[in-house]
Amino acid sequence: MADVLSKEQRAKCMSMVKSKNTKPEIQVRCFLFAHGFRFRLHRKDLPGKPDIVLPKYKIAIFVNGCFWHGHNCRYAKLPATNTEFWQEKIKGNVVRDTKNISELQRMGWRIYIIWQCELKPKLIETTLENLLRDIDNAKNYHS
Numbered sequence: 001m002a003d004v005l006s007k008e009q010r011a012k013c014m015s016m017v018k019s020k021n022t023k024p025e026i027q028v029r030c031f032l033f034a035h036g037f038r039f040r041l042h043r044k045d046l047p048g049k050p051d052i053v054l055p056k057y058k059i060a061i062f063v064n065g066c067f068w069h070g071h072n073c074r075y076a077k078l079p080a081t082n083t084e085f086w087q088e089k090i091k092g093n094v095v096r097d098t099k100n101i102s103e104l105q106r107m108g109w110r111i112y113i114i115w116q117c118e119l120k121p122k123l124i125e126t127t128l129e130n131l132l133r134d135i136d137n138a139k140n141y142h143s
Ligand SMILES: [Zn+2]
Pocket: 066, 071, 072, 073, 074, 075, 076, 115, 116, 117, 118
């Protein structure tokens, strides 16, 4: 795989991946970019507008905020006030996510979900390595 980034660009990108102040989606994007992948963002023609799309491997990646997408983790704790309102709202999001994912799968896409909590400094390296491995598997599948 050709790596079109210069050494400096790559280093800059990888330091952004590890920075706590970078938005989760940018961290993932930068990591893939530094590894030579080319992708499309927020493809409106696909269900759920996946955050990152690797058309070559038919992989759609969602970078999900734990609260908004109802992750089963401590970062998704509902507020103490208006709890019922939030519960309904998040439930609606989860139902919509599930529907979009099965629609994408029917269209032959592989789905990869990255949760925001998986990008915390302690976990980010493992999370992104797993993503690379999954893309590799998809690569073999398509060749
Ligand atoms: Zn989470």
